[in-house]
Amino acid sequence: MNLKPIDTLLVANRGEIACRVMRTAKAMGIRTVAVHSAIDATARHVREADLAVNLGGAKPAESYLLIDKLIDAARASGAQAIHPGYGFLSENAGFARAIEEAGLIFLGPPASAIDAMGSKSAAKALMEAAGVPLVPGYHGEAQDIDTFRQAAERIGYPVLLKAAAGGGGKGMKVVERESELAEALASAQREAQSSFGDSRMLVEKYVLKPRHVEIQVFADRHGHCLYLNERDCSIQRRHQKVVEEAPAPGLSPELRRAIGEAAVKAAQAIGYVGAGTVEFLLDERGDFFFMEMNTRLQVEHPVTELITGLDLVAWQIRVARGEALPITQEQVPLNGHAIEVRLYAEDPDHDFLPATGTLQLYREAAAGPGRRTDSGVAQGDVVSPFYDPMLGKVIAWGENREEARLRLLAMLDETLVGGVKTNLAFLRRVLAHPAFAAAELDTGFIPRHEAQLLPPPSELPEAFWQLAADAFIQSEAAHRRADDAHSPWAARSGWRSGGPAEIELHLSCQGSSRKVRASGQAQLQGDNLLVPGAAQQRMSAIRQGDTLYLQWQGELHAVSRFDPIAAAEASHHQHGGLTAPMNGSIVRVLVEPGQAVEAGTALVVLEAMKMEHSIRAPEAGTVKAIYCREGELVSDGAVLVELS
Structure with a gap:
């Protein structure tokens, strides 16, 4: 097979993944092109690129999700290839197909593979036909509320609603009882449409105390496919991963091989090429169930790189050029242990609401052996309400799990962020918790240890x-007087x-x-x-x-x-109204002036950082006035609704 030349690479993404891809590409002698929205013009990924193209707009739908503009940017910059990163269009078959039709190289799988696995519903049907165990659920075409109600009654509550074309916790809701289903389904569909341009949903039985174990697979265009060990991603909040580690604690070599071979079989069944992740639920008995396949590079890929010594982004570029994988399954390394935490701009004290603002202070832990920080921001950057609130990832490697855990704790002590709320202290508490140190992991870890991990704010002593x-x-x-800086009187x-x-x-x-x-x-x-x-x-x-x-x-x-x-003198009362907890846009206004409401009634739905947040009545009352309208952008602290 003739190798395809790639001397200029466009990264169709932002944040830390764009920075990571560009650093690897530059190390390989490849020129890099960044794309950006109007408000990202001075973002770090733009500053690090050799060339930048302005897509305009602010929201993803006005910039990073516009396929035609991305293709035009690649042509204008002379790029031969496009790396999708993760999120946005990374698992969009139409994007992959448009790139191929434009005569460009897509650093990802064929569009047909994304079609097969990009839809969670289609993927589950494919795995069911192949005999892979599935969690009970419904993943059909009908999307009406009655169909979902019947499916939920059949499999039994609690159930989990998931976006068929989604990932990263977007468009995902746990429903405890039938009375919550309609509102949860509507909200999840809106989130899915906003994040992925596809509102289709599926529903599954919500498995109690599962572990989330995923397999990193990699395939070339010559028929070779490997699994590069596994990762445990069980520590989650809002169904989004917070801590990831590799290898998964407690897995026997036999179980690792069984899950790995199942993942390779899934990838080969759809003609997969490039980096992908097959995700499983693992129960206490050692039984595993297929969840989904992410047809892209994952946020947590650094822990796999640290235990294997491989550069997965470099592998993506080489496979896209037509090169064969350089090792066999028997040669895949597994050295030591690595743990990664995701550093978010968010407020753990208020249900992890995304935070916005300017990074007045931003310092990363010192680099060194077994220490790595992948970030997409720098001091002085602005965290906007339009994108995912992840600032970066802090990763540590050790000869064993405890060495990696202690090294990561030390790195978190050195990491300083000021100007916006972050989950930094929360991450420290997770890693320091005795249950985490003992590797007592499952997806209910955070709720189970909430008292220790999320203590109520206390008065500073x-x-x-x-x-x-x-x-x-x-x-x-x-600030001393310049004319006599050493004088005690100054x-x-x-x-x-x-x-x-x-x-x-x-x-x-x-x-x-x-x-x-x-x-x-x-x-x-x-x-x-x-x-x-x-x-x-x-x-x-x-x-x-x-x-x-x-x-x-x-x-x-x-x-x-x-x-x-x-x-x-400056203090004043703010109408007694309910205010916006962050910058965002109003998705729905659910009440009218004069309407009587009960405590807990949803009044306004606010969208920020691709997730919806309901503003609810703190007590029973009457809507006195509404100060916002649907589609309006509002600032943190703005009065939205006044209750009497």
Whole structure:
């Protein structure tokens, strides 16, 4: 087979996967082209590319989901090939077909393979015919509520609604009882349409205490297909993976081989080419059930790379050029253990709602042996409401699982993010939990240990405020008078002749405020605050403009000074209304002025970062006024509905 030349590669995606693909391509001597929406013009993946093409718009439907514009961008830039990344159009058969028809190379499987496995319903029918065990459910063509109601009654509640063409937890809802089915189905269909352009759904029995185990497969155009070991992705929230590791703890070589061979059989049955993942549910007895096949590279591919020493993106490029896989199944390495966590801009204290804002502070853990961070952002970047809130992935490798776990915990301690809410502290609690250390894994891990993983927000102690005051005052050194920077009279440290250094500050953090007297006991050295004691502590304390970011018990807190008089004058009551929890767009307004509502009634549906969020009445009352309309973009904190 003649090799196809690829000297220019367009990446039809954004974020950390676009950055990762471009870095690998450049290392192979390939020129890279980025595409971007109007609001992504200065994004990191654009800055790292050799050439960038503006698609316009802001929402995915106005930019990254426009096939014609992507094809035109490839032609205009001289690219011979397109890498789809993951998400967006990565599993869209029409996109793969359009690329092939344009005479370009698609770094993914043939359109026919995406057609076969891109639809969860079609994939399950195919696996059923092949004799692969399936979770009981319905995956037919009829999409009316009566069909889903009958199917749910037949297999028994609870059931799981899933987007037939989806992934990543989008368009997925757990339904506990029949009374919840209609609303959940409608919401899931809207999410699926928004994220994938396809509202079709399937329903399955919701299996209790399963493990989520997936197999990385790779196939070339010469008939060879391998499985590159497995990953455990059981730690999930909102049906989206949070922690992934390879290999899966506790699997025997026989079970690994059985699942791997089943995955290869599935891939070969549809003429698969390139990187793909076959996902299974594994129960406590060791029985496994086919869930779906993702016909693309997965977010969690780095853990497979770390235990095999292989570069899967480089393999994608070589296979797309027509090269054969360089090793056989018997030669696939399995060395050590790797664990990855997904760093999200989200608020774990409020049901993991996506967060938006500017990354005022962003520092990654130091690189080194067994340490890796894949990210798509940098300090100063803006996290918008239009895309997935993942900032990046932090990955560690060790000779064994415990070494990898401890190394990853150390990396999380070094990772600092300020300006937006993140799940960083939550990830630390997951990795430090005794049940995780003992590899007691299943998809119910987070709900089962919710009390420890998601403790209620507590009031910051006086010790925190004291350290914040010391750090704040000492960080003021940069503001001393330029004409006499060394004079104690020019300092704002509270130094005075004949007495101890003291100064009072009014500080605010997390909605609380204190009047604190700085003592100067803790000493600021660079970006670290040294705390005296029997065992001297060191914590990060970083000044960014008027904000001090202070690390306390594993979390980074933003502390600022305020004028109490000005704050009192500026305070006002905001109509007593319900506000938007984040930036987003109004999908549906479900009530009218004058309407009586019960506690828990959905009033407005807000879409942000490709997921829907219902704004519900906190108590029974009457709708007094509505301050939003369907299709409108609203900001975090904007009043949406007023109740009396």
